[in-house]
Amino acid sequence: xxxxxxxxxxxxxxxxxxxxxxxxxxxxxxxxxxxxxxxxxxxxxxxxxxxxxxxxxxxxxxxxxxxxxxxxxxxxxxxxxxxxxxxxxxxxxxxxxxxxxxxxxxxxxxxxxxxxxxxxxxxxxxxxxxxxxxxxxxxxxxxxxxxxxxxxxxxxxxxxxxxxxxxxxxxxxxxxxxxxxxxxxxxxxxxxxxxxxxxxxxxxxxxxxxxxxxxxxxxxxxxxxxxxxxxxxxxxxxxxxxxxxxxxxxxxxxxxxxxxxxxxxxxxxxxxxxxxxxxxxxxxxxxxxxxxxxxxxxxxxxxxxxxxxxxxxxxxxxxxxxxxxxxxxxxx
Amino acid sequence: xxxxxxxxxxxxxxxxxxxxxxxxxxxxxxxxxxxxxxxxxxxxxxxxxxxxxxxxxxxxxxxxxxxxxxxxxxxxxxxxxxxxxxxxxxxxxxxxxxxxxxxxxxxxxxxxxxxxxxxxxxxxxxxxxxxxxxxxxxxxxxxxxxxxxxxxxxxxxxxxxxxxxxxxxxxxxxxxxxxxxxxxxxxxxxxxxxxxxxxxxxxxxxxxxxxxxxxxxxxxxxxxxxxxxxxxxxxxxxxxxxxxxxxxxxxxxxxxxxxxxxxxxxxxxxxxx
Numbered sequence: 001x002x003x004x005x006x007x008x009x010x011x012x013x014x015x016x017x018x019x020x021x022x023x024x025x026x027x028x029x030x031x032x033x034x035x036x037x038x039x040x041x042x043x044x045x046x047x048x049x050x051x052x053x054x055x056x057x058x059x060x061x062x063x064x065x066x067x068x069x070x071x072x073x074x075x076x077x078x079x080x081x082x083x084x085x086x087x088x089x090x091x092x093x094x095x096x097x098x099x100x101x102x103x104x105x106x107x108x109x110x111x112x113x114x115x116x117x118x119x120x121x122x123x124x125x126x127x128x129x130x131x132x133x134x135x136x137x138x139x140x141x142x143x144x145x146x147x148x149x150x151x152x153x154x155x156x157x158x159x160x161x162x163x164x165x166x167x168x169x170x171x172x173x174x175x176x177x178x179x180x181x182x183x184x185x186x187x188x189x190x191x192x193x194x195x196x197x198x199x200x201x202x203x204x205x206x207x208x209x210x211x212x213x214x215x216x217x218x219x220x221x222x223x224x225x226x227x228x229x230x231x232x233x234x235x236x237x238x239x240x241x242x243x244x245x246x247x248x249x250x251x252x253x254x255x256x257x258x259x260x261x262x263x264x265x266x267x268x269x270x271x272x273x274x275x276x277x278x279x280x281x282x283x284x285x286x287x288x289x290x291x292x293x294x295x296x297x298x299x300x301x302x303x304x305x306x307x308x309x310x311x312x313x314x315x316x317x318x319x320x321x322x323x324x325x326x327x328x329x330x331x332x
Numbered sequence: 333x334x335x336x337x338x339x340x341x342x343x344x345x346x347x348x349x350x351x352x353x354x355x356x357x358x359x360x361x362x363x364x365x366x367x368x369x370x371x372x373x374x375x376x377x378x379x380x381x382x383x384x385x386x387x388x389x390x391x392x393x394x395x396x397x398x399x400x401x402x403x404x405x406x407x408x409x410x411x412x413x414x415x416x417x418x419x420x421x422x423x424x425x426x427x428x429x430x431x432x433x434x435x436x437x438x439x440x441x442x443x444x445x446x447x448x449x450x451x452x453x454x455x456x457x458x459x460x461x462x463x464x465x466x467x468x469x470x471x472x473x474x475x476x477x478x479x480x481x482x483x484x485x486x487x488x489x490x491x492x493x494x495x496x497x498x499x500x501x502x503x504x505x506x507x508x509x510x511x512x513x514x515x516x517x518x519x520x521x522x523x524x525x526x527x528x529x530x531x532x533x534x535x536x537x538x539x540x541x542x543x544x545x546x547x548x549x550x551x552x553x554x555x556x557x558x559x560x561x562x563x564x565x566x567x568x569x570x571x572x573x574x575x576x577x578x579x580x581x582x583x584x585x586x587x588x589x590x591x592x593x594x595x596x597x598x599x600x601x602x603x604x605x
Binding site: 060063064067070071072073074075076077078079080083084086087090091093094097107132182185189190192193298301302303305306307308309310311312313314315316317319 | 378380396425503507508592593600603
């Protein structure tokens with residue numbers, strides 16, 4: 001899940017809705033897709049821009065912790081796979097910024113908000129990748145958690161977002177498998193490699209659980225987003241599903257999930273587990289995570305260093321357009 | 333490591349591969365191709381996540397990915413030819429700098445996008461000519477087969493790099509200045525591409541590889557045309573050339589590339605990844 005704490009309107013009851021809003025809600029309830037030129041409540045548009053923008057930012061900031069190991073990947077094949085994966089993340093950013101553009105906000109505007117700190121990206125990317133098994137853990141846990149949220153979002157009410165999610169999900173499931181493949185190699189490798197794998201799981205377990213955001217069962221914001229089908233499941237439902245699926249995978253690897261309270265609960269047919277440290281989560285969101293500073297500095301530097309490059313291409317495009325115009329005038 | 337059966341088939345299909353007298357030079361030459369791709373791929377991959385615009389980030393990662401793919405093919409064939417059990421990974425990760433055979437041009441730091449794209453253009457223009465020749469003329473079917481695969485990708489690299497050189501050269505005053513500076517920085521490293529040594533001559537005599545001096549004319553024409561369109565000034569083709577990479581005498585930069593690239597293989601010998 002790459003969107004956390006997305007602010008939305010309070011839930012409106014049917015009586016509070018205008019006839020136009022009622023008709024809109026009926027379309028959503030029937031499972032119809034809302035398209036860019038259709039009328040939509042302003043709150044729907046704004047919430048979507050925040051959510052899609054945050055997701056897009058997460059994709060491009062998410063390139064950094066994995067990009068950190070491309071030049072150190074241990075084999076040519078691992079290097080090629082990691083390059084392809086990080087390139088996919090950039091591609092996901094591109095689809096999502098394009099989806100946001102259909103709501104009337106440009107990529108440059110969204111990037112400005114990211115660079116000035118007005119918009120956020122997923123807290124998970126503020127954690128460092130310290131050993132090679134972290135690249136496995138990111139694919140297995142981080143992409144795994146993202147998939148939990150993104151698979152239902154393929155059915156989201158907004159057409160361009162839904163279509164972007166369908167493409168993204170296909171690639172994410174490959175990413176998760178490659179992450180797990182790295183973890184298998186590491187967990188079955190030398191004692192040093194196994195230690196790296198356990199160390200990666202120890203550091204990424206709770207931050208991965210945080211990706212779903214704090215419990216939102218009583219949140220009016222979530223209720224409105226769910227009514228609009230911008231959000232499909234509650235954060236707690238998704239977190240539980242993630243734990244249920246991931247714990248057996250960890251067992252298969254022979255690794256220990258770093259939670260002493262983790263226990264199968266027969267009655268609920270799911271695991272009981274410890275809550276992550278939410279004070280840490282809020283600190284990371286505020287900017288006090290281990291890598292917030294580096295991540296933002298890297299993005300801002302890339303953008304600022306690239307200004308002359310973008311200006312150069314734009315200037316050439318203008319000149320070329322002028323030349324074409326002059327040529328067509330001359331031909332007449 | 334290739335299994336015995338494949339090696340036998342290969343030898344039957346490609347007698348050049350079994351020419352024992354040619355083997356040491358052939359191995360060196362394959363390492364040159366593989367190492368150029370590996371080191372340029374490494375430099376290009378350093379941009380991942382740091383590109384000036386999302387589309388460029390994707391294109392650079394894609395280019396790096398292609399080059400790593402070429403590395404696997406060339407170094408894989410080099411290891412097979414050598415027949416001492418070294419595969420592409422062993423060659424990439426367990427040779428020290430003096431055993432690397434890439435030209436100096438590809439190991440220079442990535443610099444800004446002007447240096448990165450100008451280098452790619454200068455190299456691609458050569459790489460494309462070389463692979464085109466190899467794919468249709470090489471006396472080694474194995475070499476021709478790899479070149480035929482790689483040339484499709486390199487043809488796209490060359491188109492893209494040429495296009496960017498033109499646009500930035502003829503963009504703003506600043507982009508023009510940066511491109512001209514990059515050209516002058518890199519130019520003295522282009523001569524090495526065409527400077528044949530004994531290895532090149534032996535491969536050329538055997539019909540495996542082209543006569544490098546003959547590629548030079550076509551390269552200069554291509555480069556001159558694009559630079560002219562880009563409103564850039566081409567330095568003197570007969571100017572000074574830095575040499576040595578192909579024989580294993582590198583710049584100080586290569587050692588740091590390898591220290592980074594080979595870290596895991598060196599720190600945990602024998603582990604499987």
